[in-house]
Amino acid sequence: MPHTTPGDDPSMDLFELRARIEQSERAILVGVEWTGPEGDTYSVQDSMAELSALAATAGVEVVCQVVQRRNRPHASTLIGAGKVEELRVLNEELNADIFLFDDDLTPGQMRNLDKILDRKVLDRTDVILDIFAQRARTKEAKLQVELAQLEYAIPRLRRAWTHLSRVGAGSGISGGVGTRGPGRTQLEMDQRLIQRRMKQLRKDLGDMRRQRRVQRSGRAKEFAASLVGYTNAGKSSVLNALTGERHVATEDKLFKTLDPTTRRLEIDDGRSVLVTDTVGFIQRLPHRLVAAFRATLEEVLEADLLLHVVDVAHANPVAQIAAVNEVLAELDGSEIPTLLVLNKVDLLDDAEMLSDIQAEHPDAIAVSAVTGEGIDTLRDELSARAGAGEQEYEFRLPHERGRLLSYLYEHGQVDDVDYGEEEVTVRAHLHPKHIAPLRDYVA
Ligand SMILES: Nc1nc2c(ncn2[C@@H]2O[C@H](COP(=O)(O)OP(=O)(O)OP(=O)(O)O)[C@@H](O)[C@H]2O)c(=O)[nH]1
Ligand SMILES: [Mg+2]
Structure with missing residues (x-):
């Protein structure tokens, strides 16, 4: 189903557009810089920038951001009482509709903040759930x-x-x-x-x-690869670049894709792989959401190979890689062979970050889904991985077993077919796991 946003649908009624803009809610974002012993892998700046993007995706206008340094959460209001009062006074001027907290709030904290601030109080999980509900x-x-x-x-x-x-x-x-x-x-x-x-x-x-x-x-059990990665890393764009089609909607918004889409990619003569695009991950992805989407994600994780797409132009790709790996571990997907796809290289001014990541992950492939750079290399690597473990066979098939030839086309790579009087001689590359129906006909 095509996704439209007010900005890109020319047929959208101007009236409706204006109504939406007028209704857009205004929010004050509240973050905490934790200075406790654990610290945070994600800096408060990165996290607030991301919360801001989440708010924008949900259709909320950010009017102001407030960050407090604390070493542990205040039991009843997360931030200190003085800070809460400061927020209340600030809002007498700004008159925002929402206080949006970057940290998840307990039900009790929400109730207390709600009472003092007299505005809608939401946390990160609320916004993520809202985006999912909209999409x-x-x-x-x-x-x-x-x-x-x-x-x-x-x-x-x-x-x-x-x-x-x-x-x-x-x-x-x-x-x-x-x-x-x-x-x-x-x-x-x-x-x-x-x-x-x-x-x-x-x-x-x-x-x-x-x-x-x-x-x-x-x-048929075809070689299957799944695109995984941080939201907005460019997973859908990479799928489009690989297939040369624009099947999947992409946008500079978080959680554009929710439902898995699978495309068959013809890589070279005979061989094809299935590539699935799906929902992106985010740091502190709400556990309940992971649980609810487990069915969708499990299917994705049945893949033979994960293509972990990384936005190398992002401020902190290393933290994003770690966040994705954390969710994968939670879903028991850590054991699946993974290929790192370093995307958006066209946006890099200096390649230092790229070479740092490549030093850590020598197999990683640098690409740009927009310019197409590196996409052929990625396709070749997919082909190689799909073909890995295949062996060369020669089969002698009776004429009446023509179905086995179709089976070979489907599961392997057929290199040569020779129609003799008595039988058909076929040379093919096939993974031994597909040999069972053909075992009696090996030459
Ligand atoms: N410059 C540049 N932009 C890119 C590249 N790949 C993707 N983008 C842009 O990045 C944004 C996100 O791309 P998507 O393909 O929607 O990302 P995604 O990972 O599928 O995102 P979600 O489905 O929201 O998780 C879009 O605005 C793309 O046009 C790239 O290689 N270079
Ligand atoms: Mg997508």
């Missing part, structure tokens, strides 16, 4: 988002109630950030009903997953 297109993605929202909402139910009575549940755009998506309308039910709904969602998702597994097992 979910397929039935499965919608159910997964709803499940994640409900799980996140349950302990916060009382707070949600007061908000919903203020803004009107499920009213789409008018409810504003943090109130969108099916999950929010469900909040009007009592906790028991929500539990029942969650049970149903888990069952429906389980059914969908089983159904897809059946479909998958019927399919």
